[in-house]
Amino acid sequence: MPINAFSLILCLSLLLEACHKVDSNPSDHGFEDITLETRLNFQHTSGVEGRYLLPEIMGSGGALFDYDNDGDLDIYLVNGGKRAANKSDSANKLFQRNVDGSYQDVSKTAGLDDAGFGMGSALGDFDNDGDLDIYVSNVDNDRLYLNNGDASFSDISEEAGIQGHGWSSSATFCDIDDDGFLDLYVATYVTQEPLQACADETGDIDYCAPNAFRGESDRLYRNNGDGTFTFIGRKSGISKKNNNALGVVCFDFNGDHRDDFFVANDGERNYLWINKGDGTFDERAVAYGVAVNLFGDTEASMGIALGDVNADQRLDLLLTHLDEETNTLYLSTGDRVLTDATIQSGLGVPSIPETGFGVSLFDANQDGVLDVAIGNGRVRKQPGSAPDPGAGILDQFHDDYAEPNRLMVNVGNGKFADWCAVSNPFCTDLHVSRGLLTGDIDADGDLDILVMNSNGPARLYRNAIADKGGWLKLRLLDPTLNRDAIGAHVRIKVGDAWQIRPVIHSDGYLSSRDAVVHFGLGSALAADEIVVTWPRGERERFPPLMRNQMVVLLKGQGTAVEVAN
Numbered sequence: 001m002p003i004n005a006f007s008l009i010l011c012l013s014l015l016l017e018a019c020h021k022v023d024s025n026p027s028d029h030g031f032e033d034i035t036l037e038t039r040l041n042f043q044h045t046s047g048v049e050g051r052y053l054l055p056e057i058m059g060s061g062g063a064l065f066d067y068d069n070d071g072d073l074d075i076y077l078v079n080g081g082k083r084a085a086n087k088s089d090s091a092n093k094l095f096q097r098n099v100d101g102s103y104q105d106v107s108k109t110a111g112l113d114d115a116g117f118g119m120g121s122a123l124g125d126f127d128n129d130g131d132l133d134i135y136v137s138n139v140d141n142d143r144l145y146l147n148n149g150d151a152s153f154s155d156i157s158e159e160a161g162i163q164g165h166g167w168s169s170s171a172t173f174c175d176i177d178d179d180g181f182l183d184l185y186v187a188t189y190v191t192q193e194p195l196q197a198c199a200d201e202t203g204d205i206d207y208c209a210p211n212a213f214r215g216e217s218d219r220l221y222r223n224n225g226d227g228t229f230t231f232i233g234r235k236s237g238i239s240k241k242n243n244n245a246l247g248v249v250c251f252d253f254n255g256d257h258r259d260d261f262f263v264a265n266d267g268e269r270n271y272l273w274i275n276k277g278d279g280t281f282d283e284r285a286v287a288y289g290v291a292v293n294l295f296g297d298t299e300a301s302m303g304i305a306l307g308d309v310n311a312d313q314r315l316d317l318l319l320t321h322l323d324e325e326t327n328t329l330y331l332s333t334g335d336r337v338l339t340d341a342t343i344q345s346g347l348g349v350p351s352i353p354e355t356g357f358g359v360s361l362f363d364a365n366q367d368g369v370l371d372v373a374i375g376n377g378r379v380r381k382q383p384g385s386a387p388d389p390g391a392g393i394l395d396q397f398h399d400d401y402a403e404p405n406r407l408m409v410n411v412g413n414g415k416f417a418d419w420c421a422v423s424n425p426f427c428t429d430l431h432v433s434r435g436l437l438t439g440d441i442d443a444d445g446d447l448d449i450l451v452m453n454s455n456g457p458a459r460l461y462r463n464a465i466a467d468k469g470g471w472l473k474l475r476l477l478d479p480t481l482n483r484d485a486i487g488a489h490v491r492i493k494v495g496d497a498w499q500i501r502p503v504i505h506s507d508g509y510l511s512s513r514d515a516v517v518h519f520g521l522g523s524a525l526a527a528d529e530i531v532v533t534w535p536r537g538e539r540e541r542f543p544p545l546m547r548n549q550m551v552v553l554l555k556g557q558g559t560a561v562e563v564a565n
Contacts, residue, residue, distance in 0.1 A: 031407075031426040031449055031461035038441075039102045042458040045090045046080035046117075048397050052197035052207050055080070055139050055167065057379055057401065058189070058246075061120035061358075061435030061510025062452050065132050067110070068151040071563070072097045073439050073514065075450065077458050078118035078136065091115040092136065096151075101442060111153040114143050120435065120510025124173025124182045125483040126223055135184065137168035137510070142186065146227075161229045166216050167192060172506035173486065174250035174259040176275055178536055180481050181223035185238075185261055187245035188216035206381055210266045210300075215242040218263065222279075237281050238273055245271075247304040247509055251315070251502055252487065253288065254336050257537035259487050262290065264301035264319055287337075290317060290330050294340035299325045303436075303509035307361035307370045308500045309345075310414030313491065315502060318347075320356030320374060320509070327351040327359075327374065331414065346416040347372070347408060354403055355379055358436025358508045362447045364419075366469035366520030368499060369410040371419070373426070375433030375451050375509075376403040397455055402430040405451065431456045435511040440518070445471040445548055447518055452511070470521035470547030475563075476503050476532060478555045484515040485555060487535035492519055492527040521547045530560075 046056040063076040075095040091113040095103035107113035116138040123132050131147040144162045145153040167189045173182040190213035198208040217239040221229035233239030238261075247264035254260065258275035262285075265271060269292060272285040285291035292298055300322035309316050314332035321327055326348040330338035342348045351374075358375035365371065378401040388396060404427055409419035420427030426449060435452035442448065446463040453459065472492065476485040488503040501517035521527065530542040534555055542553055542560050550563040 030464045032464045033425040034462045063121045064439040064513040081115035122171035123505040123512040126182045172250045184221040186219040187248040210244040215244045289338045303359040305359045305361040323355045357434045360438040362438040363520035372408040374406040375436035377432035401432045426461045472519045473550040475552045491531045493529035494524045
């Protein structure tokens with residue numbers, strides 16, 4: 001960004017940050033590393049060999065979901081198989097959660113041990129049979145896996161009509177035509193030609209920026225309702241533009257009860273595809289204020305988090321970016337335009353030296369407002385770094401690109417403060433982090449953190465924050481469609497305050513999760529009002545619910561069914 005804009009952000013953010021300081025007692029807000037305890041044994045590899053090919057440093061993501069419908073969260077982790085010497089060790093892995101809280105690798109028996117050069121995953125029950133299917137985005141040859149309902153999956157990519165080609169990044173399922181079946185958007189990154197490495201400012205070899213390559217056009221598939229998809233990218237208008245896309249989220253951004261797409265582009269203007277209702281889309285990011293930042297600068301957009309950070313019942317966007325930029329917060333306004341509120345939020349200064357990828361807006365301490373977790377990892381070498389003659393290739397990769405992650409607490413009205421305690425492993429562990437997801441791993445009601453690291457181990461962090469508030473977990477189910485109500489949103493009233501959550505699967509960077517929404521209730525004993533807006537705009541009220549329970553809300557019945565947690 002121009003130096004005057006950068007300096008203004010720095011000065012104003014430093015002044016505001018002083019007002020946002022909070023106590024950093026480790027016992028109050030720690031996340032404990034339970035990776036070894038749970039036997040989550042996964043090592044990502046992308047075949048780093050010193051050639052500095054761009055795909056080596058961009059992955060990967062994963063998924064948190066209940067693949068076998070036994071009531072707990074299993075873990076799917078995407079790997080960079082093709083470039084590794086031992087394909088069996090570098091395939092994607094599915095870890096089933098056991099009754100004792102440990103995980104076991106069931107990739108082969110489940111049929112999810114894809115050995116392609118993986119990037120990310122997207123969840124969605126595209127055949128409406130009540131279990132979650134999964135799309136795997138690869139560098140060439142994406143895969144679509146049908147959940148058979150018996151703890152196994154079938155690769156139906158070819159018969160489903162999926163034309164996996166090029167470099168796919170993030171993907172998302174949602175219903176763009178209101179026919180009851182989930183359609184598929186696949187974001188694509190850049191070409192890999194010419195195969196080259198670049199140099200940093202000192203002349204040392206390093207990974208190229210995306211502008212060294214040509215962007216690709218994203219792909220859109222319509223679900224035919226019979227297990228097949230039809231490519232409608234060009235007809236819809238979406239594939240008529242080339243872009244360097246890394247993140248995508250699907251939701252109704254303009255209030256017309258049609259699903260739109262926001263696309264995070266790396267080093268160029270972001271896209272906001274508004275659904276016109278006739279199978280076509282208009283790109284309106286400039287008009288909605290999310291194409292560039294406050295100063296009119298494009299940024300290296302990677303991860304996307306969607307949530308209401310200032311409790312005004314409107315959904316905001318948080319994007320992660322490259323070092324020397326800031327992560328950028330766009331606040332929704334009453335006229336459906338979003339505005340860059342990064343400076344006043346306190347999120348600016350801490351993110352300037354960091355390169356953010358995975359991101360989640362979640363209520364870590366269950367006080368009713370959304371906090372932020374960010375997975376960091378550089379894509380260009382640390383300033384002043386020098387080769388270590390005694391280090392192996394992977395050790396050198398770690399030394400050059402690893403960074404600590406970031407945890408920020410919401411201190412009210414969308415203002416954030418640093419929440420990284422010295423002894424907090426989530427913040428002090430050094431990895432090249434990429435995908436990040438939050439979910440209730442141990443079924444105790446609070447949200448834990450899963451981090452996927454490039455050429456390193458996946459890490460699982462348990463929420464050990466003391467004196468948290470109460471909680472409520474809600475799953476929205478449409479009995480007619482027999483699946484989660486993707487595209488809906490749910491609001492609850494606690495005392496005088498309202499909270500809102502979107503019902504989505506794709507989240508952060510290259511990753512996806514189950515569609516259960518989580519609310520923090522603070523000291524309140526119950527949620528006093530619950531209002532669901534279903535995907536086609538129907539509103540339905542549900543009775544008040546007591547704290548600390550998991551409940552399924554059934555469409556059209558006003559019924560809340562408690563689930564054993």
